[in-house]
Amino acid sequence: MPTTTIVFDLGGVLIDWNPRYVYRQLLESEAEVNQFLEEVATMDWNIQQDRGRTIAEGTRLLIERHPNHTELIEAYYGRWTEMLGGPIAMTVEMLDELRQNGKYRLLALTNWSAETFPIAQKRYKFLGWFEGIVVSGVEQCIKPEPQIYQILFERYKLNPVDCLFIDDNENNVTGSISAGMPALHFENPAQLRQELVSRGIL
Numbered sequence: 189m190p191t192t193t194i195v196f197d198l199g200g201v202l203i204d205w206n207p208r209y210v211y212r213q214l215l216e217s218e219a220e221v222n223q224f225l226e227e228v229a230t231m232d233w234n235i236q237q238d239r240g241r242t243i244a245e246g247t248r249l250l251i252e253r254h255p256n257h258t259e260l261i262e263a264y265y266g267r268w269t270e271m272l273g274g275p276i277a278m279t280v281e282m283l284d285e286l287r288q289n290g291k292y293r294l295l296a297l298t299n300w301s302a303e304t305f306p307i308a309q310k311r312y313k314f315l316g317w318f319e320g321i322v323v324s325g326v327e328q329c330i331k332p333e334p335q336i337y338q339i340l341f342e343r344y345k346l347n348p349v350d351c352l353f354i355d356d357n358e359n360n361v362t363g364s365i366s367a368g369m370p371a372l373h374f375e376n377p378a379q380l381r382q383e384l385v386s387r388g389i390l
Contacts, residue, residue, distance in 0.1 A: 191370075191389060193293040193351040194286060195340065196318075197331075198300065200356035201374045202280055203312065204273030207234075210263060213270075228254050229264050238299040240328035268304055272311065278377030280314050285390060287317045292389070296321040297340050297353065299330045299360075320344055331355070332363025341369075352389070354380065 199205045207229065211221045225231075229250065237246045243265045250261050286292055296318045300308070302325030309315050322340045324330040329339070341348055348368035355361050356374040364371035372383050384390040 189347075189349050191292070191350060191352045191387065193295060193344075193346055194389070195295045195297050195351055195353040195369070196283065197353075197355035197357070197360065197374070198296055198298040198308070198315075198321075201354055202276055202283065202314070203308065204276055205271055206273060207264065207271050209273060210267045210270050211260070214260060214263060224257070224260060228257050229261060234264075235299065235330060237301040237303075238324045239330050240302065240325050243301065243303050265304070269307060272308070275312060275314065276377065279374075279380065282377070282381060282384065282390065283314060283317060293344070294318050295340065295344060297331065297336065297355075298322070299324040301325045331357070331360040332366075334363070334367055337364060337367035337369060341367075352387075 196202060207225060208221055211224060212218070215221050215224060233246065233250060237243055247261060247265060251258050254261065283294070286294060294317060296315070298321065300323050302323060305323050305325065315321065320343065322336065322343065324336060327336055327339055329335045331337075337348075340346065349370070351369045353361070353364040353369050353371040354374050355364065355371060358373055361371040361373045372380070374380055381390060
């Protein structure tokens with residue numbers, strides 16, 4: 189079946205987001221940064237805010253668990269905007285090419301906190317190029333759970349086999365394929381361009 193719809197992940201594909209940008213300013217060594225992010229403010233903790241838990245509740249629970257790291261924990265969302273490194277320019281250029289050729293519906297599916305996503309929407313004009321964006325924190329479910337893919341399909345009346353999903357997380361790619369939507373694992377913009385050209389999309 190020909191591809192009619194391209195679905196983009198956002199963080200790591202179109203937007204550079206990394207908590208290390210903040211913690212490299214607050215901690216003395218890369219080893220300390222890694223330890224804090226691996227043992228305290230972990231991705232497993234962060235993903236619960238992406239699932240819909242409030243920032244206030246997530247912060248409170250983590251401080252209760254690690255009271256000796258209170259200031260560092262409060263910096264996670266207190267300085268969250270500094271974790272945004274900017275657009276991934278070459279991928280945004282591809283999105284613009286797809287937008288201008290007008291052949292494909294363009295959608296986004298992202299694991300993102302409902303409280304912080306409006307900040308990104310104001311900052312990045314290209315987020316307005318999408319027909320729609322499904323945000324995990326709003327839906328209170330996350331990739332790679334089957335439910336969030338079904339929300340995307342039903343909301344935008346998609347036939348999954350007509351779509352192509354692009355995500356930098358292999359688990360999310362696997363989840364998409366399991367839900368019936370073909371998917372590409374994003375590694376870097378050059379690799380993505382090669383994949384899209386080989387498929388006749390660009």
